[in-house]
Amino acid sequence: MAEPLIKLIDIRKTYKMGETEYQALKGVSLTVEKGDFLAIMGPSGSGKSTLMHILGCLDSPSSGEYFLESKEIGKLADKDLAKIRNEKIGFVFQAFNLLQRMTVLDNVLVPFTYSRIPRAEQMERANKALEKVGLESKKSNKTNQLSGGQIQRTAIARSLVMNPAIIFADEPTGNLDSKTSHEIMSILAKLNEQGNTIILVTHEDDIAAYAKRIVKLRDGEVVSDEKQKARTNMTTEKKEK
Amino acid sequence: MRSLVTNKLRTFLTILGIIIGIMSVITLLNVGESAQNSITNSVNSFGSDLISIIPGKIDVSSITGIVLDKPFTVDDVRALEEHDALYYGGVAAMNAQGLMTQYEDKTRRYTVDGIYGDYFTLRNMEIAYGRNFSNEDSQSLARIAVIGPKVAEEYFGEVQLALGKKIRINGIPFTVIGVQKPKDAVPFMDPNEIIYVPLGTYQKLLTGDDSVQIIYANSKSTDNMEYAQREVTLVLRRHRGIASGEESDFSIQTSGEILSTINQITGIFTLFLSAIGGISLLVGGIGIMNIMFVTVRERTREIGLRKALGATNRDILLQFLTEAVVVTVLGGIIGTILGVLLTYIFAAVANLEPVISLQSVSMAVGISAAIGLVFGIYPARQASLMSPIEALRFE
Ligand SMILES: Nc1ncnc2c1ncn2[C@@H]1O[C@H](COP(=O)(O)OP(=O)(O)OP(=O)(O)O)[C@@H](O)[C@H]1O
Numbered sequence: 001m002a003e004p005l006i007k008l009i010d011i012r013k014t015y016k017m018g019e020t021e022y023q024a025l026k027g028v029s030l031t032v033e034k035g036d037f038l039a040i041m042g043p044s045g046s047g048k049s050t051l052m053h054i055l056g057c058l059d060s061p062s063s064g065e066y067f068l069e070s071k072e073i074g075k076l077a078d079k080d081l082a083k084i085r086n087e088k089i090g091f092v093f094q095a096f097n098l099l100q101r102m103t104v105l106d107n108v109l110v111p112f113t114y115s116r117i118p119r120a121e122q123m124e125r126a127n128k129a130l131e132k133v134g135l136e137s138k139k140s141n142k143t144n145q146l147s148g149g150q151i152q153r154t155a156i157a158r159s160l161v162m163n164p165a166i167i168f169a170d171e172p173t174g175n176l177d178s179k180t181s182h183e184i185m186s187i188l189a190k191l192n193e194q195g196n197t198i199i200l201v202t203h204e205d206d207i208a209a210y211a212k213r214i215v216k217l218r219d220g221e222v223v224s225d226e227k228q229k230a231r232t233n234m235t236t237e238k239k240e241k
Numbered sequence: 242m243r244s245l246v247t248n249k250l251r252t253f254l255t256i257l258g259i260i261i262g263i264m265s266v267i268t269l270l271n272v273g274e275s276a277q278n279s280i281t282n283s284v285n286s287f288g289s290d291l292i293s294i295i296p297g298k299i300d301v302s303s304i305t306g307i308v309l310d311k312p313f314t315v316d317d318v319r320a321l322e323e324h325d326a327l328y329y330g331g332v333a334a335m336n337a338q339g340l341m342t343q344y345e346d347k348t349r350r351y352t353v354d355g356i357y358g359d360y361f362t363l364r365n366m367e368i369a370y371g372r373n374f375s376n377e378d379s380q381s382l383a384r385i386a387v388i389g390p391k392v393a394e395e396y397f398g399e400v401q402l403a404l405g406k407k408i409r410i411n412g413i414p415f416t417v418i419g420v421q422k423p424k425d426a427v428p429f430m431d432p433n434e435i436i437y438v439p440l441g442t443y444q445k446l447l448t449g450d451d452s453v454q455i456i457y458a459n460s461k462s463t464d465n466m467e468y469a470q471r472e473v474t475l476v477l478r479r480h481r482g483i484a485s486g487e488e489s490d491f492s493i494q495t496s497g498e499i500l501s502t503i504n505q506i507t508g509i510f511t512l513f514l515s516a517i518g519g520i521s522l523l524v525g526g527i528g529i530m531n532i533m534f535v536t537v538r539e540r541t542r543e544i545g546l547r548k549a550l551g552a553t554n555r556d557i558l559l560q561f562l563t564e565a566v567v568v569t570v571l572g573g574i575i576g577t578i579l580g581v582l583l584t585y586i587f588a589a590v591a592n593l594e595p596v597i598s599l600q601s602v603s604m605a606v607g608i609s610a611a612i613g614l615v616f617g618i619y620p621a622r623q624a625s626l627m628s629p630i631e632a633l634r635f636e
């Protein structure tokens with residue numbers, strides 16, 4: 001078998017707050033293959049976001065090893081880390097994190113600021129990404145002229161433009177109503193069918209139901225890791241579980 | 242960059258310091274340069290062979306800068322004239338004062354010069370219409386005047402109409418016998434706006450004081466300036482009864498010396514005022530630094546996001562540094578424009594030919610960019626070193 005896309009070995013994360021220390025991750029080991037669709041679940045405070053940030057190279061673990069495409073992340077300098085965040089990782093946040101007062105298209109183009117892709121190709125890719133999330137008609141809108149679902153779709157389009165090896169989504173539907181949540185999940189499921197590797201965090205079972213595999217955390221430890229039955233279509237899948 | 246546009250007012254207030262600093266530096270340098278240029282021109286137009294003698298000693302420690310024991314009188318001038326001079330040629334004297342003058346129902350204040358001797362020749366002035374004072378006129382109490390072309394225009398409309406007309410000075414009528422040819426303006430004084438009367442008349446009828454303010458002599462050749470100066474000194478010392486070994490009670494200067502003294506003074510002035518400009522630039526720079534800290538704080542989440550999307554520390558550093566430099570250069574450009582405008586206004590008020598040196602403009606823009614760099618680097622560095630996740634979590 002080929003090398004896994006992601007390999008975590010005994011990842012620990014300790015937060016220091018003055019005198020007290022808090023262990024948010026207590027030795028997480030995890031392997032993710034290319035093309036997987038993983039949902040991380042667990043009670044609030046169990047360390048899901050902490051794990052996602054480490055996976056997304058936004059934070060570094062206190063100890064343990066993290067290999068992304070066989071590269072050891074802990075050994076990289078800022079410049080190389082930035083390159084990985086730019087090229088290998090797409091991140092979708094619960095809080096959307098679009099740049100205010102900019103158009104949808106400009107927001108989707110931001111990752112290109114830190115790449116060397118020619119302008120024409122940038123536009124082509126941005127348009128394709130907006131098409132995938134069904135936002136072509138809104139691309140000249142300012143972010144404050146969008147609904148919550150449209151904002152999150154913009155963020156997904158932004159995470160797609162660099163054709164990343166993996167997309168991380170930390171509670172992407174946490175701020176959305178259930179109808180919009182399912183629209184967003186359909187988009188992510190479709191992207192996974194097209195070959196994108198996706199890891200998402202959610203509290204909700206019907207959101208997790210879209211994933212192929214569910215990892216459960218509790219108190220900073222993996223308590224279960226199960227493959228789900230292959231999906232036939234969206235509706236049957238929602239009823240499972 | 243967007244935040245600069247959206248916070249227009251704040252940005253403007255921030256760069257006000259830079260604007261004022263650059264504006265004052267630009268104005269000072271250019272007004273200084275213009276003044277220096279005009280002074281040089283005017284001193285040169287006196288003739289480089291001119292020697293000026295004023296009574297009293299130049300004493301930097303006294304309040305007025307001059308210690309005056311015994312004023313000059315026409316006797317001193319005569320002594321110089323009567324001496325069989327080897328090195329100096331012409332001799333002249335002048336007193337000046339601003340006085341109210343009147344023609345028909347028009348009144349205006351003009352500088353009135355009481356002149357004696359070869360004044361016009363020594364000061365390189367020529368007559369356009371009519372005639373100059375004769376030797377007898379200088380010493381007589383004749384109520385006659387030679388006027389500058391602007392005075393003639395003001396009072397008579399046309400310069401040619403001036404001859405034979407009567408102008409009242411301090412209420413006393415003077416007949417115009419000549420009009421002077423136009424001359425290049427001198428800072429703070431227009432030589433075309435002067436009324437000349439014989440020194441004797443001036444002393445007796447206008448001021449009632451027989452002292453002489455300044456005596457001029459010219460060297461027969463510019464090569465012998467030093468000898469001419471020494472000869473004048475000797476004649477005056479002897480006439481004024483100053484024993485050898487005693488200090489002269491008058492000061493003597495050539496145009497070259499006057500020029501270098503003036504240059505020195507304007508140089509000190511420019512330096513002093515530039516220092517004020519420099520201080521306001523420093524304050525402006527600190528303002529920029531402050532606003533950059535605020536901006537970095539406000540945009541912490543944006544910094545986190547940009548890092549999450551692939552920005553390196555260097556990208557963030559450059560982004561904020563660029564912003565700081567753009568703001569300060571903008572301030573520099575506005576300040577430069579205002580400074581150039583002010584220079585023109587000053588020049589117009591002070592009768593100067595405005596000079597805008599390209600060097601000062603490029604320097605201003607360079608300085609403002611440098612301020613952006615120097616005061617922007619610390620906040621920008623702080624922004625660049627934020628951890629992406631901490632920045633994203635920042636509320
Ligand atoms: N920067 C921090 N400093 C100190 N403690 C932190 C920090 N970030 C997280 N924690 C703590 O670590 C634990 C795990 O936090 P984390 O955000 O990973 O939880 P989560 O599983 O994502 O929770 P939720 O479902 O509420 O988002 C929590 O107890 C939290 O208080």
Ligand SMILES: [Mg+2]
Pocket residue numbers: 048049050
């Ligand atoms: Mg969380």
